[in-house]
Amino acid sequence: METPNAVAALAALAQDNRLDIFRLLVEAGPEGMAAGQVADKLGLAPNTLTFHFDRLRFAGLVTVRREGRSMIYAARFEAMNDLVSFLTENCCQGSQEKCAPAAICKPTGVRHEAVSRARRR
Amino acid sequence: METPNAVAALAALAQDNRLDIFRLLVEAGPEGMAAGQVADKLGLAPNTLTFHFDRLRFAGLVTVRREGRSMIYAARFEAMNDLVSFLTENCCQGSQEKCAPAAICKPTGVRHEAVSRARRR
């Protein structure tokens, strides 16, 4: 992954609502999730949601497709993987032993924590 | 790593100059690097640099110590590692096979690419 794309991806995820959105899409899996469902789950206004989807899409983290009158958004796992690789490489330069050890390689099992704090506003 | 810290770290790295700064510090290793050296290498004004250092420090990605009249900044590898773990966990929920495979675990060897585009302005 090239630096500008990495910056774009980081910026896209560096916002509470967008990170929540992305998490939800990751949880939803490759089939994705309708915009309206995301709006309901997270308590976001539809236009605000569109704004954030645009950013995620521009960063290549998400894809859209139409299905009936719904827009289905889905996480691009490949992009996320690229980002993690980018960070790992740029984190471990010159001191591989200090960073990204076995910890991140062990399958940790599905973790939850978020998504229970929806309907904030 | 808790979500708000992750967002802070992502935001801190989601900016060209700051990402370059952090990379430079990673390259410099645990002993760190004087603010002035970073300014020289990247061609940034000292006050601008202070601004970015503050953000990196606030996000826990960097530490400072005084040494003579220089301020030595150093990357906090632990924080970076936490961030990568956070992303990996939040990326792979429900579909471990799709994301963060062996690729990121293989030591890829030291990569360069940046730092040669300094003195932009």
Next chain:
DNA sequence: AAAACGTTTCCATATTCGTTGAAATATGGA
């Protein structure tokens, strides 16, 4: 065709961000 539904576009607003120039602060040396 009309109405309902799901989403996006447009416009406005308050806030945050990145950068700059000038002045202030802290340390070390003559």
Next chain:
DNA sequence: TCCATATTTCAACGAATATGGAAACGTTTT
């Protein structure tokens, strides 16, 4: 003490960001 060096603080600015309301758009149902 006076001066140079290294960095931070302060005030200001334009640009980008996040959000909201109202209207428009495309699709399905009737």
